[in-house]
Amino acid sequence: MSSQEENDGLGGIIDGKAIAAEIRAEIRNDVSSLSSVIPGLATVLVGERKDSATYVRMKIKACSECGMESIHRALPADATEGDIIAVVRALNEDACVHGILVQLPLPDGINEENVLSEISIEKDVDGFHPLNIGKLAMRGREPLFAPCTPRGCIELLKRSGVEISGKEAVVVGRSNIVGLPVSLLLMHENATVTITHSRTVDLASVVRRADIVVAAVGRTEMVKADWLKPGCVVIDVGMNSKPDSTRKSGYRLVGDVDFEGCRKKASLVTPVPGGVGPMTIAMLLRNCADAAMKCEKSAAQ
Amino acid sequence: MSSQEENDGLGGIIDGKAIAAEIRAEIRNDVSSLSSVIPGLATVLVGERKDSATYVRMKIKACSECGMESIHRALPADATEGDIIAVVRALNEDACVHGILVQLPLPDGINEENVLSEISIEKDVDGFHPLNIGKLAMRGREPLFAPCTPRGCIELLKRSGVEISGKEAVVVGRSNIVGLPVSLLLMHENATVTITHSRTVDLASVVRRADIVVAAVGRTEMVKADWLKPGCVVIDVGMNSKPDSTRKSGYRLVGDVDFEGCRKKASLVTPVPGGVGPMTIAMLLRNCADAAMKCEKSAAQ
Numbered sequence: 173m174s175s176q177e178e179n180d181g182l183g184g185i186i187d188g189k190a191i192a193a194e195i196r197a198e199i200r201n202d203v204s205s206l207s208s209v210i211p212g213l214a215t216v217l218v219g220e221r222k223d224s225a226t227y228v229r230m231k232i233k234a235c236s237e238c239g240m241e242s243i244h245r246a247l248p249a250d251a252t253e254g255d256i257i258a259v260v261r262a263l264n265e266d267a268c269v270h271g272i273l274v275q276l277p278l279p280d281g282i283n284e285e286n287v288l289s290e291i292s293i294e295k296d297v298d299g300f301h302p303l304n305i306g307k308l309a310m311r312g313r314e315p316l317f318a319p320c321t322p323r324g325c326i327e328l329l330k331r332s333g334v335e336i337s338g339k340e341a342v343v344v345g346r347s348n349i350v351g352l353p354v355s356l357l358l359m360h361e362n363a364t365v366t367i368t369h370s371r372t373v374d375l376a377s378v379v380r381r382a383d384i385v386v387a388a389v390g391r392t393e394m395v396k397a398d399w400l401k402p403g404c405v406v407i408d409v410g411m412n413s414k415p416d417s418t419r420k421s422g423y424r425l426v427g428d429v430d431f432e433g434c435r436k437k438a439s440l441v442t443p444v445p446g447g448v449g450p451m452t453i454a455m456l457l458r459n460c461a462d463a464a465m466k467c468e469k470s471a472a473q
Numbered sequence: 474m475s476s477q478e479e480n481d482g483l484g485g486i487i488d489g490k491a492i493a494a495e496i497r498a499e500i501r502n503d504v505s506s507l508s509s510v511i512p513g514l515a516t517v518l519v520g521e522r523k524d525s526a527t528y529v530r531m532k533i534k535a536c537s538e539c540g541m542e543s544i545h546r547a548l549p550a551d552a553t554e555g556d557i558i559a560v561v562r563a564l565n566e567d568a569c570v571h572g573i574l575v576q577l578p579l580p581d582g583i584n585e586e587n588v589l590s591e592i593s594i595e596k597d598v599d600g601f602h603p604l605n606i607g608k609l610a611m612r613g614r615e616p617l618f619a620p621c622t623p624r625g626c627i628e629l630l631k632r633s634g635v636e637i638s639g640k641e642a643v644v645v646g647r648s649n650i651v652g653l654p655v656s657l658l659l660m661h662e663n664a665t666v667t668i669t670h671s672r673t674v675d676l677a678s679v680v681r682r683a684d685i686v687v688a689a690v691g692r693t694e695m696v697k698a699d700w701l702k703p704g705c706v707v708i709d710v711g712m713n714s715k716p717d718s719t720r721k722s723g724y725r726l727v728g729d730v731d732f733e734g735c736r737k738k739a740s741l742v743t744p745v746p747g748g749v750g751p752m753t754i755a756m757l758l759r760n761c762a763d764a765a766m767k768c769e770k771s772a773a774q
C-alpha cells in the first residue's frame with residue numbers, strides 16, 4: 173500500500189487489494205479462534221444473469237478462503253416473490269446461517285423491498301434493511317451491520333492513515349446502497365459532509381472544496397483532475413465498462429474518476445479495479461464473521 | 474406571511490404562526506370530513522418538569538382546536554421503565570389512539586430508546602423510530618411519519634415559495650431529532666446538502682455557501698450576518714433563553730441566529746418565537762390526522 177509520505181504528497185495509490193487481503197487475514201484469524209460456531213453465509217441467486225452469478229461465485233470462494241461455510245440457494249428466473257421469500261424465511265430459521273445475501277438485481281416484476289425486508293435483521297449482512305439504515309443514520313444507535321461498500325470506503329481511508337474528522341468530504345451520488353450510507357458514515361467520523369447528485373448545480377466547484385471525495389455515480393471517468401483540490405484523497409466506487417479494442421473482451425473496467433488525470437492532483441486515489449471493489453467482499457465476510465462471533469458469545473452466556 | 478417579492482429581496486420574515494394556522498385550518502377541515510373516525514393523540518408525560526408539562530398542554534389544546542381527541546397519561550417521576558412501557562403498549566392496542574407522543578426528556582435512569590422503540594410504528598407520529606428514520610433516509614421508501622420539526626422546516630420553505638431543488642443548503646447541527654432528518658428531507662427535495670456540527674472547521678465559510686441555512690444548534694444567536702450569503706433564506710430552529718432584564722421572567726426566547734443582524738442580509742428569515750416553533754405542533758397534528766385518515770380508508774376497504 174502506498175501512503176502519502178511515500179509519494180511526496182501527490183499521486184499515491186490506495187491499494188484496495190492489499191488492504192482487503194489484510195482484512196481477510198484478520199477474519200480468517202477470528203474465524204479460527206471460534207470454538208463452537210462456523211460462520212455461514214447464505215447466498216440467494218435468482219435467474220441466470222452472468223454478472224450476478226460471477227459476484228456470487230466470488231463471494232462463495234472468499235468465504236471458503238476465510239474458513240467460512242457458504243450455503244447457496246439458486247432459483248429459476250421465473251421464481252415468484254413467494255418462492256424467494258420462502259427461501260429467505262427458511263434461511264432465517266437455519267442456525268448454521270449467520271448472514272443472508274440476496275444477490276441484486278432481482279428479475280423484473282419482483283419487488284426487491286418486499287424480499288429484502290424479509291431477511292432477519294440479525295442476518296442482514298448487506299446492511300440494507302431500513303432498520304439498519306435508520307440505526308446507521310442516528311447517533312448513539314449501533315446498526316447491527318453497516319452496508320459493505322460504504323464500510324469498505326471508510327476502512328480504506330482509515331487504513332491509509334487519512335484523517336477524516338474535521339475534514340470536508342464531498343460524496344457524489346446519493347443511492348441507498350453507496351452514496352447515502354457512505355455520507356452517514358463520514359458524518360459519524362466527524363467529517364463535514366456534502367451530498368451531491370444529478371440535481372447539484374456546478375458539481376465541479378462543489379467537489380473542489382473537498383479534502384475527501386467519494387465518487388459513486390456510475391458515470392465513466394466523470395470526475396476530472398481540475399475538479400480536485402490539490403492534495404485531496406479520492407475514493408472511486410464506480411465500476412463502468414469502457415470500450416477498449418486492445419482487450420480480448422473489447423472493454424475494460426474503469427471508475428467514476430479519471431484516474432490518470434486525478435492521480436497527479438490528489439495525494440491518494442483508489443484505482444479501478446483494485447480499489448473499493450475487493451473491499452466490498454471483505455466487509456461482507458467481516459459482517460458475517462461478526463454475526464457468528466456474536467452468536468458464539470451469546471450462546472456462552 | 475411576507476414573501477421575497479414584497480421585500481425587495483431583503484429582510485423578509487417567514488411568519489411561522491400564520492403558516493401553522495393555515496395548516497391547522499387544513500387539518501380541521503380534513504378531520505371534519507372523516508365520517509367514522511376521530512383522530513386521537515395520546516400524550517405520555519412522566520414526572521413534573523414544568524417545560525414538559527407546558528409542551529404537553531399546548532399539544533392537547535391544539536388537538537381540541539382541530540377537532541381531535543387527546544388521551545393523556547401522566548406518570549410519577551419515579552415510574553419505572555416497565556411502567557412507562559406498559560402504558561405505551563396499552564395505547565398501542567387502543568383503537569381510539571392514532572398517534573402516541575412520549576414527551577422527552579424522560580427522567581434520568583430511563584432508557585429513552587427502549588421506551589420509544591415500543592411505540593407501534595403505525596402510531597409513531599413523532600417519527601423518531603429507527604425504522605421511520607431509515608425509510609426517511611432511503612430513496613423510494615416512504616416513512617410512515619417524518620419527524621415534526623424537520624417537516625415543519627420544509628413546509629415553511631415551500632409555503633414561502635422558496636425553491637429548494639438545485640440549491641445549496643447548509644444545516645448546522647446533526648441531531649437525531651432535527652439536524653439529521655432535516656438534512657435528509659432537503660436532500661430528497663434535491664438540494665445539495667452540507668451537514669455541519671461541532672467538529673466542522675471554519676463554520677462561517679461553510680454557511681456562507683448556502684442558499685438555504687437551517688440552524689439547529691442550541692447556541693444563542695450564534696449565526697451572524699457576516700456568515701450569510703446575501704439573499705439567502707434562513708430557518709432558525711433554535712430555542713434558547715437569553716437574560717433580559719426588561720422582561721418579568723428575566724429572560725426572553727431567542728434562536729440560534731442573530732435575527733436583527735441576519736435579516737439585513739437574508740431574503741427571508743424565521744423569527745423566534747413565531748417561526749419554526751408553531752410548525753412543530755402543526756406537523757404533529759398533521760401526522761396524527763394522516764394516521765386516522767389512513768385508518769378510515771383501510772377500514773373502508
Ligand SMILES: NC(=O)C1=CN([C@@H]2O[C@H](COP(=O)(O)OP(=O)(O)OC[C@H]3O[C@@H](n4cnc5c(N)ncnc54)[C@H](OP(=O)(O)O)[C@@H]3O)[C@@H](O)[C@H]2O)C=CC1
Pocket residue numbers: 321344345346347348349350351368369370371372375388389390391409410411412428448449452
Ligand atoms: N465497488 C463496488 O463494490 C460497488 C460499485 N458500485 C458502482 O458504484 C457506482 C454507483 O453505484 P450506485 O450508487 O448503485 O448507482 P445509482 O445509479 O443507484 O446512483 C447513482 C447516483 O449518482 C448520481 N448521479 C448520476 N449522474 C450524475 C451526474 N451527472 N452528476 C452528479 N450525480 C450524478 C445519481 O443522482 P440522482 O440521485 O439525482 O439520480 C445517483 O444518486 C456504479 O458505477 C456501480 O457500479 C456500486 C456498488 C458496489
Ligand SMILES: NC(=O)C1=CN([C@@H]2O[C@H](COP(=O)(O)OP(=O)(O)OC[C@H]3O[C@@H](n4cnc5c(N)ncnc54)[C@H](OP(=O)(O)O)[C@@H]3O)[C@@H](O)[C@H]2O)C=CC1
Pocket residue numbers: 622645646647648649650651652669670671672673676689690691692710711712713729749750753
Ligand atoms: N422549534 C422547535 O420546535 C424545536 C426547537 N429545538 C431547538 O433546536 C436547537 C437544536 O436542538 P437539538 O437538535 O435537539 O440539539 P442537540 O444539542 O441535540 O444538537 C445540537 C447540534 O449542534 C451542534 N453544535 C453544537 N455546538 C456547535 C457549534 N459551536 N458549532 C457547530 N455545531 C454545533 C452539535 O454538534 P455535535 O453533534 O458535534 O455535538 C449537534 O449536532 C435547540 O435550541 C432546541 O431547543 C429542538 C427541537 C424542536
